[in-house]
Amino acid sequence: MAAAAARVAFITGGAQGIGRATANKLASRGISIVLADQNAERGHAAAKDVASQFGVKTKFVKVDVTQEQQVKDGIGEALKLTGRLDYAANCAGICESVWEGEEDVTVELYDKTLAINTKGLWLCQKHQALQMRKQDPVSISTTPAPRHAIPGQRGSIANICSISGLHAAGLAAYTASKYAAVGVTKTGAKFYGPDGVRINGLCPGWTMTEMIIGSMGKEGTPGTKENNESPVAQKISLRRMGQPEEQANVLSFLLSDESSYMHGALLVTDGGFHDIR
Template sequence: MKHELVALVTGAANGIGKAVARKLASRKISLFLTDINKEQGANAAKEISQTYGVRAEFLCTDVSKETEIQRMVAESLSLTGRLDYAANCAGICETVATEERSITTDWFDKVYSINTRGLWLCQKYEAEQMLRQTPRPIDFSPRPEKHSVPPQRGAITNVISISGLVSLGLAAYTPSKHAATGITKNGAKFYGPSGIRVNASCPGWTVTPMTERHMGNIAVPGTPEYDRSSINEKIACRRFGLAEEQANLISFLLSDESSYMNGALVVNDGGYYNIDN
């Protein structure tokens, strides 16, 4: 009898987080969704449950607050008593990319509290729960011919950005994402020996409500501004990615099919970072 898998997804009300939740639900994984946006998050959980026939619960959570993260992880156990996967998608970004004079200390601290400190706390408490769990057998097909893959306790994927690998400006966001790469690598080192894998996806330019809000029609496919954008000229695929395309990668990094991946920073940017930088 197969174990009912449970995934925790932060930042799940929209964008990449919601796309990840939908993708995992399509794999019949039960979900515990969190976001600071209560109405959108609750609606996302209801929609996903009805569409995919899985259990999906929502908890309004501010990942800048340690006590709320602790409660989030504790309540995620209400489904099965386990936490098999965690996708940390919550994040914020400023709209000013080309200078840092206008970035205030308060804003820098707010970005840090969510993108860096919040990510670290999520990883820390998710891993603490996974450490308490009995390892689960790894299942994928075709099976290895001679040797079995050791069981694992869980998998965590942190959503960073190519801004964690290269500077695109963004005086608060870029440092927060560079720090997130170190959090991910430390997580892989700390928890890998106990059967918990920690990896990161590094999306490039992606169509989401956040990019549309910050960039306007430049981030909306089909508009004149998007079609003549200089950003697309720097991407080998000549387009922004979709949230669903990012979700496919994150789903893979959480799945048993990536059972030997740990500490990886996987770029998914249509051919931008590795070609022009």
């Protein structure tokens, strides 16, 4: 990704997990960062740490992605850094316990899951894309240089969709929300692609984030005996769960000029869980 100092990324769920790892990855390439999250304590600490490590402009904004005005205000804070919004990584999400059956999922939990994972994703994508299409296009940088000029783009969005948006292996609320997230991503690509705004989705598999630890307990916790011997890990071709940094690497690629002809696509990053049996 081009390390232009004037570029800025807006990351939801940025206080922890894949969002936090993505903040580090993009900041390491000289991109200014706006972290959006509901956890103000973790968010402020994360923003301070990113700024200290990488020397880029960094800001935390408290945002509930289910609230449209908060989403719009958060994007407005990003504009104060450079006057535009170049990249958006939508990583905010929740998940019920892996061990629960459908009978254990309450209406309240179901509604909350879809509100954050689907409605919240849609609100963020919508207002990010609406801002991006107002902006002047920025030229695409590739090495070696292409034989013919590549048209510039106005912005790039990457959504966390999950392999649970590709197959149903349980998780009644989460799976429904992620199938819908795939639809949000692809319809967004249809609406905003003609304006030079790229939108793609990442479908992570089992990744050891705070959300998975909360959902799986010790089996999802790095370094534990339960994680090392996890039956879930044994179903993954690489025989291990992933790390947030591995997902952040691919999110960074999806946002970057290196993926300039990828649009409306889904990338699966699951160690071979979905396609290899």
